[in-house]
């Protein structure tokens with residue numbers, strides 16, 4: 001008999017429907033995927049691995065023998081906050097296709113800023129015919145904050161499009177073609193140089209509120225920012241002050257403290273802000289389901305788990 005893998009999710013009905021179709025296909029021959037609410041008492045207690053997407057933590061706790069949970073999302077700040085430290089290990093989704101999709105978004109919005117598109121759009125609204133100096137990509141420094149799976153893929157795309165790329169991470173790194181920095185001193189040096197800052201690090205205790213008024217004071221005048229990571233990494237009032245005061249030229253925001261962004265948010269009407277509805281790199285059901293299936297198959301065959309989240313670091 002095939003083992004049962006519970007699927008625990010409070011995601012939207014549309015999302016759950018898509019996963020309920022894709023996961024059983026990918027896991028056919030490996031395991032039977034069953035929605036948590038359809039499990040018997042015995043099935044709950046026998047489960048050693050579950051697939052989760054915005055799960056209700058009390059449902060995860062109701063499976064006492066879970067060894068690990070496979071997240072369907074790449075960002076796991078909610079799971080690390082809601083699941084107990086001594087609970088099941090957390091495996092986040094790492095999908096090379098997602099890194100490709102994110103690197104495409106980083107390139108697209110870096111070009112948007114590099115070619116002054118927000119400024120030309122504003123000029124069009126006022127019927128102003130005026131060109132501005134064109135810089136070469138090589139004269140634009142793009143700083144990637146977070147040199148993980150998504151950050152490195154994005155850095156490579158920017159480099160192949162001629163940009164000068166620097167990067168910042170928690171630990172020291174040595175990478176071809178990218179000047180790298182780490183730690184608080186490193187961050188200051190990066191902020192001073194960057195024309196475009198791209199946020200691609202996880203939300204943790206260390207990164208929450210990292211970009212505050214002090215950080216913005218260290219930025220190069222006229223720098224722009226792209227946040228494709230998580231909203232609370234930036235202090236929104238400090239960002240608005242830096243944009244309105246002219247220290248920063250523009251912000252492309254895909255992630256927010258509260259999503260969907262509430263209609264009363266002042267960000268909507270700020271002409272120096274481009275708002276995206278968390279679309280820079282959505283999980284792609286087909287490729288993600290295959291990765292989840294491979295991880296679970298490997299676990300059932302060998303007893304080995306994929307790399308899990310370091311609960312001390314938070315990612």
Ligand code: NDP
Nearest residue numbers: 074075146147148149150169170171200201202206228281
């Ligand atoms: P990884 O875990 O592969 O990489 C994270 C990077 O951030 C690492 O380089 C890490 O440093 C760095 N980092 C973590 N903490 C700090 C810190 N305190 N100071 C400096 N650097 C730090 O993650 P991914 O690249 O896969 O994903 C990054 C984030 O992107 C996710 O956590 C998620 O929040 C977000 N995301 C957003 C999506 C969207 O659609 N908007 C889609 C998918 C993900 P080190 O290398 O030293 O460990």
